Each structure stands twice: as C-alpha cells, then as structure tokens.
Amino acid sequence: MKKKLVHLTVNEEYHELYISPRKLLVEILRDELDLTGTKRGCSTGSCGACTILLDGAAVKSCSVLAVQVDGAKVTTVEGLADGAGLTPLQLSFLDHGAFQCGFCTSGMLMSATAFLNEDPVSEDIKKGIQGNICRCTGYNSILRAIRAVAEGKYEDEGR
Ligand code: FES
Ligand code: FES
Incomplete structure (x- = not known):
C-alpha cells in the first residue's frame, strides 16, 4: 500500500x-x-x-x-516533564510506590495527567484511570498518588 x-x-x-x-x-x-x-x-x-x-x-x-x-x-x-525534572504526578507516583513492573505506568500517567488537567474533585479519581489496567499494584497506591496531586499536595513540586 x-x-x-x-x-x-x-x-x-x-x-x-x-x-x-x-x-x-x-x-x-x-x-x-x-x-x-x-x-x-x-x-x-x-x-x-x-x-x-x-x-x-x-x-x-x-x-x-x-x-x-x-x-x-x-x-x-x-x-511530560520538562528536561530532567519530573511532573508533580510523576513525583507522587514515586512517593507512593505507584508501580511494580512498570508496564502500565506510562499509560497511567498519561490518563491521569489528562484527568487532572480537567481539575477534578478527588472523589472522581477512579474515573481518571478507568481505561487502564494494572496487573501488579491492586490500584490503591496509584489512586493515592493521583489523589495527592488532585488535593494540591504537590503544588510546589516539579514544573
Ligand atoms: S495496547 Fe493499546 S489499549 Fe492495550
Ligand atoms: S505496575 Fe505492573 S502492570 Fe501496573
């Protein structure tokens, strides 16, 4: 073709x-x-x-x-990040241990970034990654990481 x-x-x-x-x-x-x-x-x-x-x-x-x-x-x-730095969400993933094998992580970060850009309330966090599957973590650490950013805990971090 x-x-x-x-x-x-x-x-x-x-x-x-x-x-x-x-x-x-x-x-x-x-x-x-x-x-x-x-x-x-x-x-x-x-x-x-x-x-x-x-x-x-x-x-x-x-x-x-x-x-x-x-x-x-x-x-x-x-x-996502500017140069060698990390975005607040990436830092939060690190802090919360929101990955194990890491295969899902880039997709999770991208979905959650788009979701956070829409300024969500923290009760809706699950919706942000509803199209992403993780076979390792059980999701709780990922949800905690995203929620921390949604709640403004990383406002002074990253870019
Ligand atoms: S590789 Fe695209 S959704 Fe699974
Ligand atoms: S960390 Fe292994 S699939 Fe999510």
Whole structure:
C-alpha cells in the first residue's frame, strides 16, 4: 500500500513522516520515533498501556491509525516533564510506590495527567484511570498518588 505523508508534532518536535496507511499511532511512536515509553500491551484498546495525549486528550494509541491524526499534537510520557525534572504526578507516583513492573505506568500517567488537567474533585479519581489496567499494584497506591496531586499536595513540586 502506498505510503502517505503525515505531519505530527510529538513532544513539541515537528515530524514529517511517510508511513503506511495501516500503521497504528503506537507503532509510529515506538518504531519510527523510538519513543518506547509508550507500551504496547493488548493492541485491542483494552489495557491502556499505550495511552498518549492527542491534542491534550488521553487516547489509546493502538486504537488510531497514524494517518488519522495528521496534523495533531502528541505528547508521550517522554514529553511530560520538562528536561530532567519530573511532573508533580510523576513525583507522587514515586512517593507512593505507584508501580511494580512498570508496564502500565506510562499509560497511567498519561490518563491521569489528562484527568487532572480537567481539575477534578478527588472523589472522581477512579474515573481518571478507568481505561487502564494494572496487573501488579491492586490500584490503591496509584489512586493515592493521583489523589495527592488532585488535593494540591504537590503544588510546589516539579514544573
Ligand atoms: S495496547 Fe493499546 S489499549 Fe492495550
Ligand atoms: S505496575 Fe505492573 S502492570 Fe501496573
């Protein structure tokens, strides 16, 4: 199948890529741009490991073709923090031990970041990661980490 030109701004960097119309966004991020922080688990839109921000919204990058998002702005976990620093949410994940194997973590961070950007009340925290599966932690440490940020406990941290 003939390749198509796709324009993407990923983590503030502009790219022009010739890609097969069949390629998923997760494949382009991982295989073409070497952004392997975005994980590929189920490839069916079920696990959330591949979640990225697409024009600010949390989207499962295995569920969209790269050609469908021509012109979009993408943020991956590599682009969350500014330079060597960490975002308040990343710091909170560290403080709360909100990961074990880490396979779900980038997707959790992206979903929770989009959720926190909407200024939620802490009672709704579960909704922020309802599309993300973790097979290790039992979720409590992840929920505590997100809640701490929602409650403003990391206001003076990170960027
Ligand atoms: S790899 Fe995309 S939702 Fe599981
Ligand atoms: S920390 Fe292992 S899947 Fe979540």
